[in-house]
Amino acid sequence: MTIADSITPKQEGKSHNLDSTINLKRQMIVILDFGSQYSELIARRIRETEVYSEVISYRTSAEQLRQINPHGIILSGGPNSVYDEGAPLCDPEIWNLGIPVLGVCYGMQLMVKQLGGTVERATRGEYGKASLFIDDPTDLLTNVEEGSTMWMSHGDSCTQLPDGFKILAHTDNTPCAAIAQHQQKLFGVQFHPEVIHSQYGTALIRNFVYHICGCEPTWTTEAFVEESIREIRAKVGDKRVLLALSGGVDSSTLAFLLHEAIGDQLTCMFIDQGFMRKGEPERLMEIFDQQFHINVEYVNARDRFLAKLEGVTDPEEKRRIIGHEFIQVFEEESNRLGPFDYLAQGTLYPDVIESADTNVDPKTGERVAVKIKSHHNVGGLPKNLRFKLVEPLRKLFKDEVRKVGRSIGLPEEIVSRHPFPGPGLAIRILGEVTAEKLNILRDADFIVRDEIKKWGMYHDFWQAFAVLLPVRSVGVMGDKRTYAFPVVLRLITSEDGMTADWARPPYDLLEQMSTRIVNEVKGVNRVVYDITSKPPGTIEWE
Incomplete structure (x- = not known):
């Protein structure tokens, strides 16, 4: 059986037409996706614990989940409010499967609403870092430090919990930051443990995967x-x-x-x-x-x-x-x-x-x-x-x-090769691509990579490369006037390429790159450094 046999893809947003063959004996956690930008990241964090995970549609029925037989279910965040007309809902029979469930942000609010609690627009939204104060350090929050930072991104809050639920943690603005119904193994967190800004997010995920769901590290x-x-x-x-x-x-x-x-x-x-x-x-x-x-x-x-x-x-x-x-x-x-x-x-x-x-x-x-x-x-x-x-x-x-x-x-x-675009140097040459420009850029780009390797910094950058601009500028070389191309240096740091920041390499490294490019690459008399992050810029110039 495959997950594709069991799931009807979503009609909007990301699709989940998954047709990879799944070994049903393999321990796994499934993530029901409600349109969160972090759904993939949740799956990655679980896999980092050496437990298999997949992202599937929130429309997956309880019966389909029973056939898939996961060890645990995670409900992702999402852009909606649970009280909105047409808000995405999961099959309410999921709560009766006897499978541990962790709701994250929207997923927690949906759990609360479907089980009889109340979710309302918060007096104050909570976005960014927040300190987590622990009321119950057992189960989900084992080894999560008091006052540690968690990443919040919500405008709604749970104002009344369903019967049998208790508060595990709170923040200054959110009374119900983490909740649990221990008997049914239903848990919820208002924050995002999967993002890097959540200090003990990985510990929380490991608690859910190992201690609550009983998984073992078999995804190696x-x-x-x-x-x-x-x-x-x-x-x-x-x-x-x-x-x-x-x-x-x-x-x-x-x-x-x-x-x-x-x-x-x-x-x-x-x-x-x-x-x-x-x-x-x-x-x-x-x-x-x-x-x-x-x-x-x-x-x-x-x-x-x-x-x-x-x-x-x-x-x-x-x-x-x-x-x-x-x-x-x-x-x-x-x-x-x-x-x-x-x-x-x-x-x-x-x-x-x-x-x-x-x-x-x-x-x-x-x-x-x-x-x-x-x-x-x-x-x-x-x-x-x-x-x-x-x-x-x-x-x-x-x-x-x-x-x-x-x-x-x-x-x-x-x-460990730096990512490289399919069209290659053709989109790092702005304007028309010619054999002359390719030779210039290829030599300049080699110097950039050669220098960061010599400095032992190759792995410090997500990408490091040169760009050739379709303009010329005046320079002086050997007491003679030059009119040649400028080269842009682009050194960035990133985790996944979705966002990026310009790197802050040593000035001596930039100077060495500039000196070598101007001296060794015929047709270049000026080197500049791009200090634009993504967004608002992009990694590539074209």
Whole structure:
């Protein structure tokens, strides 16, 4: 049975068309999503305890949950008020399943309302950090320190608890910050333990997962790898599999995992569009083909892509052209190398949660590929490419992919590689992309990465790169006037790329980068530093 068999996707917001096969013997916690921006984060925090979790629709019925048989249920937060007309509601029979439930923010208010309590608009909303004062330190709040900081984000409050509930904790503005009905194992918190700002949020989640739900840490990297290899072999048999290799951690981990499972039945295709960083195509082929003997077909399409971008300055048009051309090259080369029965995709769990983009073959019932989810994809594969899909990573978050990569021998230089956009340097050159500008930016970008490695700071940044502007400025070099390009340095810190802050590296490091770029990169006479966070800016300039 799969969760997809049991769940009707939501009609609005995020979809939950989950079709990954679930081992019903595996201990798991399910998160009923009411539209919270933090639902994925709750799942990640649970998985960090080495217990499996999935985000599913709030419309999942009690009977469907009984079939799934989770060890615990978490009700997420959400943007609604429980007393709003049309507010999302869960099946009230959930409270009678005998399965422990934890309501978070909206989830707690829904629990209170459906069980006979009262939720009203608060006199004062509570947003941001708040000190938590503990009334009952047992069960849910074991080892949560008195007065510790928790993250609040609510305008409603519970003013009357249902029968049998008691208050576990309060804040200055919220009398019912944590509640419990111990006999039925129903718990609620008004704050968000899943966010990093909640000091003892992880401890609270561990209390729920381990002590209240009785789970054990069985969701390990080793267990995932063993299970995935068995599933891949069972599904693929003696058929051939094609993988579009980008050099990023997702496709590289997938390549290593598939090679471990099916060996030479795997063919990787690396399409070099000419927009990668200095030395990366050569290093990629050295690692995969020469060092680990994984079959990689190298396709040199640099001139083809560059010709397509001649005269193009609009960033969205660049992306569209690159995506379309990638599809064309992939189709041509797959026909040349084929036939293949399966296409391997590096689909991750956030893709599954966020996207309902599935296409089912009416004859076989198998999902078929309508797009490549690799760093190079922008558009989508033609529908006449009738591959069946192999997506072993679709249960994983990004940090879990890195753990899997390390466990199966993927070199650290790939595992910890900074994120890189699919269109590559083409969208770090503002305006028209030319061979001259690519050479300039490639050399400048190499110096940025080379210096942070020399300083031992590569892992201090989410990304560190250079941007080439489509303007020129006056300079003086060797007593001569110059009129050359400026380069922008972009060094940022982030946890997940959703938000980001500009990094505060040592001035001496910035000076060394600037000096080297101006001296070593012909065509550049000025270096500037971007101090814009996201939001209001974005990580990339285009």
